Amino acid sequence: MTQQSPQPTVLVVGLGGTIAMTPTTKEGGARPTLGPQDLLAAVPQLAATGITVKTQSFSNKPGASLTLEDIEELASRLWAMDSEGSIDGIVVTQGTDTLEETAYLLSLLYEARAPLVVTGAMRAPFLAGADGPANLLAAITVAASPQARGLGVLVVFNDQVFEAARVRKAHSTSTNAFIAPDTGPLGTVAEGRLRLLATPAHKPLPMAAALTHPARVGLYPASLGDDGALLEPLLDQVDGMVIAAFGVGHVPDTWVPILHKAAQRIPIVFASRTGGGTTLTHTYAFDGSEKTLLSSGLIGAGHLDPYKARHLLTVLLRSGADLAKICATFAPAGTTPEGRG
Template sequence: MKQIVIITTGGTIAMVESTEGNGVKPQDPAALQSVLPLLTPYAQTRMEHILNLPSPHITPQEMYLIAQKVTECLAQIDTDGVVITHGTDTLEETAFFLDLVIQSDKPVVVTGAMRSHNELGADGPYNLVNAVRVAAHDQAKGLGTLVVFNDEIHTARQVTKTHTSNVATFQSPALGPIGHLSKKDIRFYRQEVVREKALPLVNPTATVALIKAAAGMDDSMIQWAIKQNYDGIVIEALGQGNLPPAMLPGIRQSLKQNIPIVLVSRCFNGSVQDIYAYVGGGKQLKEMGVIFASDLSGQKARIKLMLSLELNLPISLLKERFEKLI
């Protein structure tokens, strides 16, 4: 049987709902050990607890620690894959971080839960079983980091949390899941996935601001980021990559000070393009030197920019990493 390591980091899957009405809180992560007998038909597993944090407490530094542990486990000859349990609020960011820095072709699967361990209809044990099933599947090799939730398999690049409480929260709006699970089998619908050139596994120290554009906004948030000595800025632009004209002075100032600006769309479908030639349009922004991040979400572009800045690349090469997926 395949040997799968389960790394726990906390999240709702490792929480309980208080019977006194005091909310959902973390519990002993070892409670997930109770799920291990359910995994025996699919793989030999061992569980390692490295964090017990709600996912809003996860920072890029914790992502680095998780990635280090995953890399260490995958380097062991007798390990065939790794499953990580994680809170759902920032799960997609950790999954994408892992997808960028893990160089092994062995399966890496992230899962979690929308309902706490003792809640009626808890989905954590079920998702964990399915994550192990996928990690032990031969077709999961070479697909990068995957997210398994609610009988679906998603790529880390495409997946996003779409609902605050529904167990079907994780979706890939542009392309859909790459596979499904049933009680009897696992079906992968495509093996071709977008994989980027791996970035070095480093503890990211770069600070990157994430700014969402809206009607009538000015450049005050951009100017604030410049004054705070941020190393980079990601802007969620309107539509295909357009901004209110009042944001342009801050963009010019940022670029003049060699602070890269990466542009994504606030839409969750489609990609940014230099189409519109009016003031603040994508064509003007690209000519100014703004980096277009294709179909990435703002939160994922921020993770990629943090890691990319550690390479100390000139703007031209940094631009290529975002626009040509190299």
């Protein structure tokens, strides 16, 4: 095992987002313009940490404009850089709109020696109380810590450390926007060091196969009064579907024949739209219940929320996984034993 260097080296990679934004109009509208070197200039406390920081610009986009292809390329580039052995940790800065999704997708695509930490900001650098510098300092601290090794991809925000599979953005403007409803944070950053309180229950195994198969995966939310008329034609246009179901995995009864028919052709996963808790397997048995969906050929997502379930299904399909492999992967990923019924 490679020894941690006395003075660790952390690579900061900038993707854009609020943390890198400056005003571009008289009315104050902001766009990402700053690079990672600019972000570091706002963190003078870094000099006292003894951490050597390198930088690399990858893109300068708002989080909403990042693509799956962007993150696949980023993971590949970071994996290659880590193999050179010159860095001890990596920090990715990006927009918070998609930060929870990017972190989980990276956890499916990146496995290397160096810990990978994702962070950003809720307030742009030109606003009072900008949180970017503090988040960046905490993220670099965690990325350089030997304790972070082996924990998978982490999110660091507001001095809290989250597992990529559990973190959720739960507020549109607060600097305390990120939570983990089921587990809480894995740890905190205090007095300049990582204080680890827990470890992840399940660490995703990065996909070994190349993502060469085209795949389009949809996400459709259940809502009161939806009879499924809009869902049915959408199912004909995708290679896989995630249903953001009510509660523990329920949909309107009119959806059952539609989903049963489509599940004979494509993999369909159901996740809870609540953002916390798990899908169940056999507590309810009415038409549209989780038991009905499983017996109709759908796959339960367990504790994975709909957004993360979509990324897992997408990566599996793009790697060429068959239905058996998809079912086998979703069970431990959601930390539940359910399969197809």
